[in-house]
Amino acid sequence: MLKLEKRRQPSQVWAYLAPVVAVVATMVVGGLLFAFLGKDPLLAIRTIFWDPLFGEFAFYYRPQMLVKGAPLVLIAIGLSLGFRAGIWNIGAEGQYIMGAIAGAGVALAFYPLEAWWLFPLMVICGAIGGLLWAMIPAALRVIFGTNEILVSLMLVYVAEQFLASVSLGLLKNPEGYGFPGSRNLQQYPSAHNAELITGSGMHWGVVAALIAVIMAYILLNRHLLGFQIRLTGEAPRAARFAGVKPKQLVLLCMGLAGALAGMAGLFEVAGPSGRISIDFNAGYGFTAIIVAFLGRLHPVGILLAGLLMALTYIGGEIAQSSMGLSSSAIQVFQGMLLFFLLMVDVLTNYRLKLAKADAA
Amino acid sequence: MDLSAINPVLLVASLMVAATPILLAAIGELVVEKAGVLNLGVEGMMITGAICGFAVAVETGSPLLGFVGAAAGGAALSLLFVALTQYALANQVASGLSLTLFGLGLSALIGQGYVGKKPPPSARLDIPVLSDLPVLGRILFSHDIMVYAGLALVAGVWALLRFTRAGLILRAVGENHDAAHALGYKVRRIRILAILFGGACAGMGGAYISLLRVPQWVDGMTAGTGWIALALVVFASWKPWRVLLGAYLFGGVTVLQLNLQAAGLAIPVEYLSMSPYLITILVLVIMSSHRSGAPASLGRTFHASQ
Numbered sequence: 001m002l003k004l005e006k007r008r009q010p011s012q013v014w015a016y017l018a019p020v021v022a023v024v025a026t027m028v029v030g031g032l033l034f035a036f037l038g039k040d041p042l043l044a045i046r047t048i049f050w051d052p053l054f055g056e057f058a059f060y061y062r063p064q065m066l067v068k069g070a071p072l073v074l075i076a077i078g079l080s081l082g083f084r085a086g087i088w089n090i091g092a093e094g095q096y097i098m099g100a101i102a103g104a105g106v107a108l109a110f111y112p113l114e115a116w117w118l119f120p121l122m123v124i125c126g127a128i129g130g131l132l133w134a135m136i137p138a139a140l141r142v143i144f145g146t147n148e149i150l151v152s153l154m155l156v157y158v159a160e161q162f163l164a165s166v167s168l169g170l171l172k173n174p175e176g177y178g179f180p181g182s183r184n185l186q187q188y189p190s191a192h193n194a195e196l197i198t199g200s201g202m203h204w205g206v207v208a209a210l211i212a213v214i215m216a217y218i219l220l221n222r223h224l225l226g227f228q229i230r231l232t233g234e235a236p237r238a239a240r241f242a243g244v245k246p247k248q249l250v251l252l253c254m255g256l257a258g259a260l261a262g263m264a265g266l267f268e269v270a271g272p273s274g275r276i277s278i279d280f281n282a283g284y285g286f287t288a289i290i291v292a293f294l295g296r297l298h299p300v301g302i303l304l305a306g307l308l309m310a311l312t313y314i315g316g317e318i319a320q321s322s323m324g325l326s327s328s329a330i331q332v333f334q335g336m337l338l339f340f341l342l343m344v345d346v347l348t349n350y351r352l353k354l355a356k357a358d359a360a
Numbered sequence: 361m362d363l364s365a366i367n368p369v370l371l372v373a374s375l376m377v378a379a380t381p382i383l384l385a386a387i388g389e390l391v392v393e394k395a396g397v398l399n400l401g402v403e404g405m406m407i408t409g410a411i412c413g414f415a416v417a418v419e420t421g422s423p424l425l426g427f428v429g430a431a432a433g434g435a436a437l438s439l440l441f442v443a444l445t446q447y448a449l450a451n452q453v454a455s456g457l458s459l460t461l462f463g464l465g466l467s468a469l470i471g472q473g474y475v476g477k478k479p480p481p482s483a484r485l486d487i488p489v490l491s492d493l494p495v496l497g498r499i500l501f502s503h504d505i506m507v508y509a510g511l512a513l514v515a516g517v518w519a520l521l522r523f524t525r526a527g528l529i530l531r532a533v534g535e536n537h538d539a540a541h542a543l544g545y546k547v548r549r550i551r552i553l554a555i556l557f558g559g560a561c562a563g564m565g566g567a568y569i570s571l572l573r574v575p576q577w578v579d580g581m582t583a584g585t586g587w588i589a590l591a592l593v594v595f596a597s598w599k600p601w602r603v604l605l606g607a608y609l610f611g612g613v614t615v616l617q618l619n620l621q622a623a624g625l626a627i628p629v630e631y632l633s634m635s636p637y638l639i640t641i642l643v644l645v646i647m648s649s650h651r652s653g654a655p656a657s658l659g660r661t662f663h664a665s666q
Contacts, residue, residue, distance in 0.1 A: 145649070154637040328579075330460075342448065
């Protein structure tokens with residue numbers, strides 16, 4: 001019988017190895033799943049993980065990595081700060097939607113004015129939209145002690161309904177022949193989040209994501225606030241003795257996560273997506289939770305995890321068109337990744353031992 | 361707007377139907393949380409149960425077998441949660457989330473072949489005399505069997521927790537797992553059983569949506585019901601009868617807003633659709649001031665060495 005024995009110190013080796021093992025395990029079990037669905041497993045894994053990077057059409061898919069990865073990284077960086085401190089904001093999807101609506105709303109209000117300050121203003125308003133939406137669960141937790149997990153999640157559904165409402169009403173394109181959805185911001189130069197270098201996939205959202213990674217790294221490793229965040233997560237009691245103000249920390253972590261998610265939403269709606277429509281959100285807010293954990297809540301890890309997750313999105317789309325692999329199979333694949341990661345993670349804090357009898 | 365189009369008798373009758381999925385899922389989660397485990401994967405188990413139940417019912421033609429399949433599907437998914445939290449000692453919040461994300465994908469995958477199909481109809485219970493009573497007969501005695509099964513489950517859980525030794529042990533494990541372990545109770549085994557029960561209940565709740573309430577298969581059709589069920593357990597202060605009360609309250613809100621949509625109220629449809637979620641938040645805020653009922657070991661990982 002196998003038995004777990006607690007390690008005195010978390011294993012450094014396993015901290016790095018766990019995500020790798022999780023990815024490999026997901027490939028193996030995912031391959032079995034694809035085989036079960038009647039697809040060639042090796043071909044499917046190759047299509048998802050190899051072809052977007054080194055395949056025949058890699059020149060087209062490589063920029064897509066940045067386009068899909070940027071919102072994931074941006075959201076996950078924000079979430080990771082809270083997760084580290086034991087603050088569970090799982091409503092990033094809602095904050096993403098509200099940020100997009102706020103930012104796009106500003107652009108549409110000024111249409112067809114052309115001005116250099118419009119896009120920066122949109123970014124700020126997008127961040128504020130996400131921030132305010134995240135402040136609802138944060139304030140309720142601080143004032144009433146309400147569970148932020150449930151409130152932030154409920155607000156995703158509220159935001160989705162609000163999105164439906166504005167794309168059918170307030171923000172509907174007046175020249176859209178009655179179809180739902182707003183004007184296309186890609187055709188509005190001052191508001192368009194265009195590629196900075198043509199064909200590179202690099203847009204302002206990618207820049208923002210990279211800045212967020214660097215800032216988060218500095219915050220966590222070189223700043224008192226980052227120390228307080230880590231301390232609160234690892235030893236809440238000690239944190240209180242050390243003078244950490246838990247309420248401020250909740251507001252700050254949730255606010256930052258909301259602002260980053262809101263910005264991600266704005267960059268998406270002003271760039272790759274182009275317009276507010278009923279289903280413009282693609283579930284990045286939820287996938288970012290996987291990215292945050294897969295990156296071990298570490299900024300650099302999140303950057304890598306975000307790119308990997310972007311790869312599964314793109315590879316999944318290729319596999320969908322070339323092999324008929326359904327998009328839900330990719331969703332299962334992504335879910336499996338988090339599952340295996342949490343599973344393997346036990347080896348970071350415990351070591352396996354052979355024992356005669358089961359103690360528990 | 362024509363409010364007179366809303367028939368109060370039908371409203372109350374459909375309230376009981378609307379409340380049943382939340383009720384089933386919440387009573388299962390109550391048992392899980394009473395054992396000291398926080399399973400945030402209710403939404404994932406519900407949607408898995410919804411498609412498993414739908415698939416079994418369509419293939420066999422029997423709605424009852426469908427519910428059995430749904431319970432099995434929900435429990436099977438909760439086994440993943442067991443592996444994560446009871447064996448790999450993973451964080452329960454993260455594990456619950458992974459269960460939901462995985463369940464949503466899995467259900468969509470299984471459900472591909474079932475889009476647009478019709479499930480076999482479930483028979484309404486027709487009790488002689490009682491069902492023919494004016495008003496009361498329509499409200500209380502002419503539902504399908506799952507509505508009554510839900511009520512029976514609430515009564516059963518209440519009796520189990522309150523009057524039996526097994527219930528006492530379950531609560532002991534949830535209040536203080538170290539003490540329960542020291543007394544020689546199998547903490548892990550008890551928790552596993554509770555989690556499986558919760559999974560089966562959530563699965564049946566999901567199947568009630570896909571087989572009776574909608575009835576068809578749509579991706580992500582549970583639309584947050586599992587999360588509302590989680591909130592309901594908090595609202596109920598971990599007391600079975602208050603889960604029933606809460607479920608009827610939410611059922612009432614859902615049915616009322618649907619009726620108002622149909623009656624053409626001046627408020628846009630989207631804002632009415634928000635109302636169940638907003639009311640959930642409101643209820644959570646009201647209940648957060650007195651959280652006396654929460655099991656003391658809720659959400660904490662148990663390892664015998666510590």
